[in-house]
Amino acid sequence: MDFLLNLNRPLLYLIIFAAKVVELSISTIRLVYVNKGEGVKGAVLGFIEILIWLLVVCSVLNNITEDPFKIVAYAAGYSLGVYLGVLIESKVAIGLASVQVVVDAEYGNILADKMRDNAFGVTIIEGKGKNGSSKNLLFIQLKRKKIPFAIKLIKETIPNAYISINDVKSIFGGFIKK
Numbered sequence: 001m002d003f004l005l006n007l008n009r010p011l012l013y014l015i016i017f018a019a020k021v022v023e024l025s026i027s028t029i030r031l032v033y034v035n036k037g038e039g040v041k042g043a044v045l046g047f048i049e050i051l052i053w054l055l056v057v058c059s060v061l062n063n064i065t066e067d068p069f070k071i072v073a074y075a076a077g078y079s080l081g082v083y084l085g086v087l088i089e090s091k092v093a094i095g096l097a098s099v100q101v102v103v104d105a106e107y108g109n110i111l112a113d114k115m116r117d118n119a120f121g122v123t124i125i126e127g128k129g130k131n132g133s134s135k136n137l138l139f140i141q142l143k144r145k146k147i148p149f150a151i152k153l154i155k156e157t158i159p160n161a162y163i164s165i166n167d168v169k170s171i172f173g174g175f176i177k178k
Contacts, residue, residue: 016059026045093147097141097167102162105135109124110157110158111158111161147165
């Protein structure tokens, strides 16, 4: 710990900034794992996160009144860490999602076949829209990583389809391609 306090100031600021970026990125991913029920992964990331946090906070709080630029490095690292954590999570796309698609009944089977041809499980339910028009509601359960591809297929097949996407904590049974 003393080695951090004995560094020249610009290097100390850079280390505080970088460590805070890493810590907050880990924190964001940890929260996603915990929300998805992945407690062990969340706990491991939490352990690493708190180790980094303790080192950073100790170095920032030491002589804070004499060196307020440590606060700026900490705050800047915090902000960028949150941003990068969200960016990383969106690329990793942990977990599952449910996509619901509403289309005119005449297009329901066409879209379902296209989705099934591309290894998506689809369930179709008949429904009624405004003024009693016949609709099909398609339920598609998938990994979050596959959402962009699924949306592309839907839009290519039926450009004006109504699409709703929700996060799913758990799915039991059914078909989800690995």
